[in-house]
Amino acid sequence: MWSFETDPDYQKKLDWVMRFVKDEVEPLDYLGVQSYDVKNEKRNKAVKPLQAEVRRQGLWACHLGPDLGGQGYGQVKLGLLNEILGRSHFGPIVFGCQAPDSGNAEILAHYGTPAQKKKYLQPLLDNEIVSCFSMTEPQGGADPKVFTCRAELDGDEWVINGEKWFSSHAHLASFLIVMAVTDPQAPPYRRLSQFIVPAETPGIEMIRNMPVGYHSKPGHAYLRYNNVRIPKDHMLGNRGDGFVVAQTRLGGGRIHHAMRTIGQVKKSFDMMCERVLSRETQGSLLADKQMVQEKIADSWMEIEQFRLLVLQTAWKIDKHKDYMKVRKDISAVKALMPKIFHDVAARALHLHGSLGVTPDMPFAEQVIESFHMGLADGPTEVHKVTVARQVLRDYHGTNQLFPTQYIPHLRDAAIAKLGDLIEREVSAA
Secondary structure, eight states: OOOOOOOHHHHHHHHHHHHHIIIIIGGGGGSSOOTTOTTOHHHHHHHHHHHHHHHHTTOTTTTSOGGGTSOOOOHHHHHHHHHHHTTSTTHHHHTTOOTTHHHHHHHHHHHOOHHHIIIIIHHHHTTSSOEEEEOOBTTTBTOGGGOOOEEEEETTEEEEEEEEEEEETTTTOSEEEEEEESOTTSOGGGSEEEEEEETTOTTEEEEEEEOSTTTSOOOEEEEEEEEEEEEGGGEESSTTOHHHHHHHHHHHHHHHHHHHHHHHHHHHHHHHHHHHTTOEETTEEGGGSHHHHHHHHHHHHHHHHHHHHHHHHHHHHHHHOOGGGGHHHHHHHHHHHHHHHHHHHHHHHHHTGGGGGSTTSSHHHHHHHHHHHTTTTSOHHHHHHHHHHHHHTTOOOOOSSSOTTOHHHHHHHHHHHHHHHHHHHHHHO
């Protein structure tokens, strides 16, 4: 059965979330503190009461199953929730579903030992600590097949050496999940394993900590692991399971990220519409100019198309309970996401004139963030290749001289099948 309506009881929850985010959470974005800095007293004074209210509403960490304190919501419900949370940088933190902690929690839930879950998972779920996913490398980007960071077994310890790039929130994290080469001679997808590395472990060197663009605070670290020693049992999953472990955190996370992006894009669109109904030039409102109207129409149509694709993908995940069966759709969502964000933010920037390029409005930062989205969790080109390959699996070529839809051949076939009928009709006429 098809339906585009949200369950009425859940819609009431979403209505509460919208009011709560707009009135209580969005103001936190302008306080000048980092949402992930759990050791900042000012941040905690503002955030913890809001987190307590979210818990009272039964909406804390909804991406998790009931066994971990979540609601066990499917991807459609999570998508609708994240669409609202995306309006604020603090939204995911206040609702206990921020990346990369949400994905790292899923990894720990699946592969962590009881002791590791007690030490890292529960505090992570409670937002008492934050974490880092340390995967990409400066020479290899997001292609794990060319990673060089090594983990070698030495007695009862793993020794990690190498460099990692864009290890987000490493400077605030209590632990890092590190992807490293353990079997360099193995097949490409069996070379890597994943490890828990406590942040206080000797040998972790932060070479640089970089922002995205020019105005945001540094939060993406360039790390070097110098003989970093961790216990043997800090491997997550089996040796060589690095890819398998990584996939645990990616499928649903991309859907949540896409819906949060829609929340940001809708906010930009709202500002765009307000602007064109407020600003006059050449004797009339911007809203009366046809080229401006085109920007409004294109933005609205693109947002609606993308939103429906994301929700349909979430529906398919809920239906199949298998990310691999929805791989094409997830990749399509990931490939479209940066383009929609860029195009709407760029139009909003342009329609705000010189004000739009200043830090007093969010558009310049959003345009740069759109390029970041086209790189994080795999570059856009990789996802387009995945979409094409998955689509082509449902088609077959032909060894005939002409295409199967060659009109002269189809006409001959139609005459051979229906010729008698045509002749009878002509005779009757």
